[in-house]
Amino acid sequence: MTRVVADQPLDERLGQLLNVEQRLQRQVEAARLEAERLVADARALAVQGADGLAPPGWPTREIDVDLETVELWGLKVVERTHRPSVVRGLAVRGVLPAPVEAAAEDAARAFETLIEQLLEAAPLEHLMRRLGQLLARTTRLVNTLEQRVAAELSSGLSSIQRTLEEREREEHLRVKMLIARRARWD
Numbered sequence: 001m002t003r004v005v006a007d008q009p010l011d012e013r014l015g016q017l018l019n020v021e022q023r024l025q026r027q028v029e030a031a032r033l034e035a036e037r038l039v040a041d042a043r044a045l046a047v048q049g050a051d052g053l054a055p056p057g058w059p060t061r062e063i064d065v066d067l068e069t070v071e072l073w074g075l076k077v078v079e080r081t082h083r084p085s086v087v088r089g090l091a092v093r094g095v096l097p098a099p100v101e102a103a104a105e106d107a108a109r110a111f112e113t114l115i116e117q118l119l120e121a122a123p124l125e126h127l128m129r130r131l132g133q134l135l136a137r138t139t140r141l142v143n144t145l146e147q148r149v150a151a152e153l154s155s156g157l158s159s160i161q162r163t164l165e166e167r168e169r170e171e172h173l174r175v176k177m178l179i180a181r182r183a184r185w186d
Contacts, residue, residue: 017124017127017128018128020124021121021124021125021128024120024124025121027117028114028117028118031113031114031117032114034110035107035110035113035114038103038106038107038110039107039111041106041107042103042104042106063084063115063119064082065080065082065119066080066081067079067080067081067123068081072127075127077123077127078123078126079123080119080123083116083119083120084116084119086112086116086119087112087116088108088109088112
């Protein structure tokens with residue numbers, strides 16, 4: 001079922017959405033850089049004498065995300081209704097603490113935090129993409145309409161000008177003939 005969101009002025013809502021989108025993009029980028037740094041640290045520790053990195057994503061699991069279709073400004077988009085918890089601790093992973101595993105655990109936690117931020121940003125990103133697509137479509141339609149209407153108006157204008165010029169010549173000729181008749185009667 002589609003839920004209709006009460007519309008507020010488009011420019012006001014778009015300004016808010018853009019601010020949130022930019023904030024989320026900065027957060028996601030910062031989380032990605034931190035996670036990559038932690039993975040590099042864990043790999044460096046593994047190379048310095050450990051047998052290798054333990055699989056920090058084990059045991060694997062599915063992440064259920066509940067989405068709802070929402071109608072906003074006549075546009076159907078998705079909205080997340082439930083925020084799943086993605087970040088897990090050592091006990092849930094079943095990994096024993098050790099220097100290398102601790103570094104891998106930090107990296108795994110950073111990537112799970114990144115996943116949570118991506119899940120938070122995804123519906124807004126979807127909305128912004130849909131708005132961009134519709135804006136591009138509307139712009140194309142407006143441009144096509146302008147070109148067609150401008151061409152039709154231009155041809156219509158020249159036709160009207162020819163008609164008016166012809167009527168003016170006819171009127172001028174009629175007035176001339178009336179003046180000539182009047183001169184003959186006098």
